[in-house]
Amino acid sequence: MSQDERGTPVSDDDTPAGFELGLAYPDAEALEAAIADLVEERVASRIAAHDATLWGPDAEEEAAKRLDWVDLHVTSASLVPQIEELRAELNDRGVHHVVLCGMGGSSLAPEVICATDQVGLTVLDSSDPDMVRGVLDGDLSSTAVVVSSKSGGTVETDSQRRAFEAAFRAADIDPSERIVVVTDPGSPLDDLASESGYRVFHADPGVGGRYSALTAFGLVPSGLAGADIAGLLEDAGDIAEDVTADDDTNPALVLGALLGLANAGGVDKLVLAEAGTANRGFADWAEQLVAESTGKTGHGILPVVVASPESPNATASTSDEVLGMLGPMRDDHPVAASGYGFAIDAPLGALFLLWEVATAVAGRMIGINPFDQPDVESAKQAARDMLSGGSAEPDPVFTDDAITVFDTSGWLPEDVVTVSGAVAALLDHLDPEHGYVAVQAYLDRLADPALAGVRDTLATRTGRPTTFGWGPRFLHSTGQYHKGGPPTGVFLQVTSEPAHDLAVPGRDFSFGEFLLAQAVGDGQVLAGHGRPVLRLHLDGSSRAREELLEALG
Known part of the structure; x- marks a missing residue:
């Protein structure tokens, strides 16, 4: 493992063309020791050999059925x-x-x-x-x-x-x-x-x-x-030997060790920003891989996807964040001055395989099973119960003009009577040292993608890591972390009346009814885990959207 000018480990130059990895870590010796342990334990080659014992006896049965991804560039x-x-x-x-x-x-x-x-x-x-x-x-x-x-x-x-x-x-x-x-x-x-x-x-x-x-x-x-799917597989094949080698220059071991070691020290958020990479939208894919693989039994790594290195949570960052820049290392990256961070770039197929190995390695270090998702089914069941009449939609707390406010578990103070007051009350529950805000918008992401900009608004307002997820999409991504990870999140759900509902052929529910059941069901499960959940239901008008943006600040 070579060193850069700050004494932090970086990968050697014997990996495939187009690959770059630069790191910042406050304790280079500790990171090198963690990587050395992974090498000595032959973690990379055992992953390549489909060794299901790597994540402990409780994970062995599931892991034995979930390791074929290592060979997909061939199969x-x-x-x-x-x-x-x-x-x-x-x-x-x-x-x-x-x-x-x-x-x-x-x-x-x-x-x-x-x-x-x-x-x-x-x-x-x-x-x-x-x-x-x-x-x-x-x-x-x-x-x-x-x-x-x-x-x-x-x-x-x-x-x-x-x-x-x-x-x-x-x-x-x-x-x-x-x-x-x-x-x-x-x-x-x-x-x-x-x-x-x-x-x-x-x-x-x-x-x-x-x-x-x-x-x-x-x-x-x-x-x-x-x-070009043939090229995608070729790119994965080009790096396969590197990421399954028991060697301290293995980039997947390096990245996995950084994430696992940081997590053990309480640095449990991973900010991801595209910073010069050609791989468009990669952070959204990595978000699901990392959150759903690691967020369970009260542990986990929370990915925070931001628009650019200049976005809030990347600049400035908080002490519980690892900064991950998707692109080549540059002197003007926040990573260059960060305690915890990396810049990584490679052809897309290579990145898929590298991140999969790194996530499995981080899961071993954290002490969880990276291949199950024990808390995903609970939200699905809650939605089914509501659709079948087994549970009812909760009564609203109040309506403020074009927005109706719901509080699933009764945490909202009785004297709060405005949307802006409800948002402020939710943010008052935010742990200033370890907390995060999760915005969950059950809306049409193709028609109103700009709404995702509220992530930056709330990150700036709170100074804390803030995520934005389109519902129900995020339920299959960060939803596992929200319920199974550390209990440090506060949750803002946004639902709306559709312009026109749409029947599901052959079913006794509509798309609109199903979407609302998913939001309400997930909110009930989150509340059952002790998470504060505020749901703002828009009446579908442009006025409601304006009032939402105003309330968020």
Whole structure:
């Protein structure tokens, strides 16, 4: 391990072309010792050998079924010609637009792959009726739809599939000519697809959703959209030997050790900013991988995705943050002056594999199972209970003009009667040393992406790490950390009346009802874990949005 001018470890120059890793760490000796321990314990080569014992006896059963991702640069290669052949067939029929219906790991990797390759892909990962309708109203004559679900029972994806089937039939288009399914073998979706005559690509059941970037889940929609998926696998292959070597220059060991060691010292937030990288949107993919893999049993690393190195939480940072710049190291990076930080860049396929190994390494150091998600199901069950009438929507505390205020667990003081007062009361619960703010917007992210700017507003207002998640998308990402990680978050939910609701064909609920049930259900589970939750329900008018922004400051 070589040293830079500040005495902090950096990787050597024997990794593949295009790879860079620079570090800042306050105790270089401690970091080098942690890396040396990982080398001595042969952690990297044992991951490569699918050694399920690395994360302890409680994790062994799950880990034994979830380590095939290490070899995907080889095992997924046979998918490439099949995907390219199908793309050519679709293009010959005038089908050039690809819509992906999927959640979490089924959507985040294709989104970054296509954005990086600058090819068009519409990702529908929402139950918001206005967002679903907006995608359905596109030109169906030139559209193919990829329906992706590992379990085959994801309610959001099933609802989207039903909507597209109905829309295709209404347009006199045979759904079997346009719908492509990606799922695990033998899943309910696999059975339905076979009965319906849909083209099916089976994913490797030995890979969990958040590690599935280089499986059929990442490759099929990306390849059909025109991304270079063969090159993606080649890039992963180029770095595979480096990240599975028991060597102190292994960049995955270095990154995993930094994150794990920092976490042990109470530095449990990871700020991620694009800083010169060509990999567009990579931070959103890494957010799910890290949060869902590590956030459990009261531990974890909370990713905080920011727009740039100049954004609040990156500049200035707090003492409980690791700064992660996605791009080459520069002297003007916040990392250069940070106690804890790194700058990293590589071709996208290489980054996928490197971060997967590093996250597994960090999980071992933290002492958790990086392959389960024990708190995700609770929110799904709460939403199902509400839809089935097993639980009711809570009564509002008050209405302030165009916004109705809900407090799930009764923490809001009785004398608070305005939205701005309710927001201030929520932020009063924020731990100034360890706390974070999570904004959860159950709205149409395609129609109003600028709303994500409230993250910067609240980060500046509080001086604390602040995250922004589109619901229900974030439920399959940071949702695990919110409930299973350290109990230091305060939660602001934003819901709204849709412009027009939309029925889910063949179901006794609408998209709008389902979305609200997801918000209310997750809020109830968070409250049950002792987290303060404030829900602001907008009446759907532009005035409500203005009042929201004013209340947030």
